[in-house]
Amino acid sequence: MTPAPSADDAGASRASGPATNTPAAATRRGRTPTWLVATIAGIIGLFYAYAVWNAIGNLVATLQVFADAGLTLNALGWFIWIFAAVFPLIVWGGAFAIGYRRAPHELLLVMLTGLALVAVFWLNVVAYTTLNSASFLG
Numbered sequence: 001m002t003p004a005p006s007a008d009d010a011g012a013s014r015a016s017g018p019a020t021n022t023p024a025a026a027t028r029r030g031r032t033p034t035w036l037v038a039t040i041a042g043i044i045g046l047f048y049a050y051a052v053w054n055a056i057g058n059l060v061a062t063l064q065v066f067a068d069a070g071l072t073l074n075a076l077g078w079f080i081w082i083f084a085a086v087f088p089l090i091v092w093g094g095a096f097a098i099g100y101r102r103a104p105h106e107l108l109l110v111m112l113t114g115l116a117l118v119a120v121f122w123l124n125v126v127a128y129t130t131l132n133s134a135s136f137l138g
Contacts, residue, residue: 032104040104041096044111048092051118055085055125062129066137077136084125088118 059081066072073081095114099107129136 032100032102032107036104037100037107040107040111041092041100044108044115045092047115048088048118051088051122052085054122055081055088058129059085072138074136074138077138080125080129080136084122087121091115091118 062077062081063073091114092111095111099110102110
């Protein structure tokens with residue numbers, strides 16, 4: 001008679017299966033569910049969308065104020081405000097491209113880091129347009 005393998009020997013005696021202790025099986029992680037990636041990217045994306053909305057709102061307000069004074073924006077002024085609206089979209093896309101294959105907490109951190117970058121950029125745009133508004137008038 002052949003003795004039955006013990007529970008400890010069952011996983012070690014097979015070359016494949018869920019109980020293998022190979023380095024490839026240990027380093028392989030489960031993928032993040034698509035719904036979780038979409039939820040994280042969507043909720044944080046709302047803050048990015050607010051930055052875009054704010055930039056477009058300030059562009060419209062700037063155009064109205066300068067139109068009342070009989071002035072308009074030159075190429076630099078248009079570039080500043082259009083880039084202020086496009087920059088959050090670029091950063092969101094880059095953050096998503098970097099983080100969507102990572103763990104959920106890493107995706108969240110990458111998206112928040114991108115949002116911090118957008119916030120710093122927005123403060124720079126506001127400071128520049130407040131202090132140098134005459135430089136982008138046409």
